[in-house]
Amino acid sequence: APVEPAKPAASRLDDVVQRGELRVCSTGDYRPFTYRDAAGAWSGIDIDMAHDLADRLGIKATIVPTTWKTLVADFNAQCDIAVGGVSITLDRSKQAFFSTAYVVDGKTPITRCENAARFQTLQQIDQPGVRAVVNPGGTNEQFAKQNLKQATIVEHPDNNTIFQQILDGKADLMMTDAAETKWQARQHPELCSVHPDQPFTFSEKAYVLPKGDVVFQQYVNQWLNLALHDGTYARIAEPWIG
Numbered sequence: 001a002p003v004e005p006a007k008p009a010a011s012r013l014d015d016v017v018q019r020g021e022l023r024v025c026s027t028g029d030y031r032p033f034t035y036r037d038a039a040g041a042w043s044g045i046d047i048d049m050a051h052d053l054a055d056r057l058g059i060k061a062t063i064v065p066t067t068w069k070t071l072v073a074d075f076n077a078q079c080d081i082a083v084g085g086v087s088i089t090l091d092r093s094k095q096a097f098f099s100t101a102y103v104v105d106g107k108t109p110i111t112r113c114e115n116a117a118r119f120q121t122l123q124q125i126d127q128p129g130v131r132a133v134v135n136p137g138g139t140n141e142q143f144a145k146q147n148l149k150q151a152t153i154v155e156h157p158d159n160n161t162i163f164q165q166i167l168d169g170k171a172d173l174m175m176t177d178a179a180e181t182k183w184q185a186r187q188h189p190e191l192c193s194v195h196p197d198q199p200f201t202f203s204e205k206a207y208v209l210p211k212g213d214v215v216f217q218q219y220v221n222q223w224l225n226l227a228l229h230d231g232t233y234a235r236i237a238e239p240w241i242g
């Protein structure tokens with residue numbers, strides 16, 4: 001019998017184009033990357049980037065709300081891509097692919113400015129009586145639990161109001177990604193980001209993609225590479241990071 005030419009494997013790339021819709025999971029609680037306001041309107045660097053990806057495919061983007069705890073499960077059940085300051089982790093890499101990275105980041109403290117000198121090192125922070133506030137479900141919680149043995153970890157479930165806890169004196173500091181500390185410190189002059197350019201950890205932000213779908217991953221990586229170099233990312237990020 002004649003040999004059939006190899007058929008390319010089915011890809012999510014064809015699905016989304018046929019559907020005319022890119023389903024984008026995002027938490028909406030992590031500025032400058034993703035934000036959903038009280039009226040339900042979405043904004044943020046990665047929300048605009050997802051719209052740019054959909055535009056370049058000639059389709060629309062629909063944002064699907066998720067949480068940090070359920071991010072990968074919700075993505076696998078409901079979305080084509082998950083965006084919004086998501087850190088590449090080996091744990092998540094068991095259940096999904098990542099695009100190439102678009103931001104290098106790492107954990108650093110944010111605290112009331114008068115306390116910034118006291119909280120320079122992890123050793124200074126991990127002391128009895130120091131209260132570190134943490135949002136559950138993501139890499140911040142993991143980092144705090146791994147590194148704080150003496151200090152008190154205070155959980156606050158809402159990342160949109162968590163910085164108010166420090167302003168109100170209910171917590172002394174938060175250790176989170178440097179990009180977020182910079183953005184929050186710009187909004188709240190009483191808060192200072194502690195050495196955001198020398199964070200405690202190395203991490204990278206990337207977009208979550210369906211596991212095993214190298215065709216779609218390749219497409220997204222090519223789009224992202226263009227967007228990072230043709231000024232698209234800079235134009236989208238400018239209003240958020242100055």
Ligand SMILES: O=C(O)C(=O)C[C@]1(C(=O)O)C=C[C@@H](O)C=C1
Nearest residue numbers: 030085086087138139140176177
């Ligand atoms: O989990 C991740 O990938 C994140 O980068 C998200 C994460 C977190 O680590 O909790 C990072 C900073 C924000 O304060 C909220 C969420």
